[in-house]
Amino acid sequence: MPATARENIAAVLLSGGLDSMVAAGLAQEAGHQVHALTIDYGQRHRREIEAARNIAKALGLASHSEIALDLRKFGGSALTADIDVPKDGVGEDIPVTYVPARNLVFLSLTAAFAESRGAGRIVIGVNALDYSGYPDCRPEFIAAFAEAARLGTKAGIEGGGFAIDAPLQFMSKADIASEADRLGLDTGLSWSCYDPRGDGLPCGLCDSCRLRLGGFAAAGLEDGLTYPAR
Numbered sequence: 001m002p003a004t005a006r007e008n009i010a011a012v013l014l015s016g017g018l019d020s021m022v023a024a025g026l027a028q029e030a031g032h033q034v035h036a037l038t039i040d041y042g043q044r045h046r047r048e049i050e051a052a053r054n055i056a057k058a059l060g061l062a063s064h065s066e067i068a069l070d071l072r073k074f075g076g077s078a079l080t081a082d083i084d085v086p087k088d089g090v091g092e093d094i095p096v097t098y099v100p101a102r103n104l105v106f107l108s109l110t111a112a113f114a115e116s117r118g119a120g121r122i123v124i125g126v127n128a129l130d131y132s133g134y135p136d137c138r139p140e141f142i143a144a145f146a147e148a149a150r151l152g153t154k155a156g157i158e159g160g161g162f163a164i165d166a167p168l169q170f171m172s173k174a175d176i177a178s179e180a181d182r183l184g185l186d187t188g189l190s191w192s193c194y195d196p197r198g199d200g201l202p203c204g205l206c207d208s209c210r211l212r213l214g215g216f217a218a219a220g221l222e223d224g225l226t227y228p229a230r
Contacts, residue, residue, distance in 0.1 A: 009035070010121040012037070013107070017208075018180065019127055022176055026183070027121075027165065035114075036052070036065070038056075038065070041068075041071040041080065042073075044195060065113065087205040095133070103141070107122070107124065110124070119162075125166075126166050129172050175215075189224070192209060209227075
């Protein structure tokens with residue numbers, strides 16, 4: 001496949017969160033044929049998998065694939081083990097919601113998915129500003145992975161590798177909320193909460209909820225999700 005054709009096919013890592021929804025929307029706006037991959041890794045907040053399905057359907061993506069990878073076998077995170085999700089605010093240290101090497105593992109799977117789809121572009125909604133300090137969201141990691149993918153794949157050796165698009169890398173959560181609004185996305189389809197309540201509502205207190213709520217408030221926009229009354 002010609003390089004120009006590959007560059008117009010994008011493999012998007014679609015978690016079901018706000019960031020991945022906006023990243024997919026931006027890839028589609030750019031005119032790319034978008035194929036989405038969602039990974040069920042045994043996460044506490046599996047509600048996001050349903051969100052990913054709804055987003056893929058609403059956007060009319062070219063395809064949406066799911067793969068199961070049970071990271072509960074490893075544990076080591078509040079999202080994959082019996083560890084309480086922190087609710088006392090975003091701190092400076094890497095929190096226990098960090099899943100060991102998650103984006104390294106996920107990008108490797110997405111590279112394999114991209115190669116199988118003939119995609120020359122990988123899209124991931126990582127953010128290095130308003131986030132919880134995860135090391136695998138930093139731009140130097142994304143750049144290093146792009147080089148590893150070029151060296152370790154047939155597409156890399158014969159076809160020039162993959163462009164790794166991280167369009168939200170240097171956006172604030174307010175910027176991301178504004179982009180969702182500009183793109184006309186239904187933010188109520190997405191899911192960010194790490195610790196959903198028994199009644200199906202987001203907790204409103206975990207790091208992910210706090211960052212999301214703060215972003216919409218700073219942007220002067222209303223989140224499509226319903227939160228419990230405080």
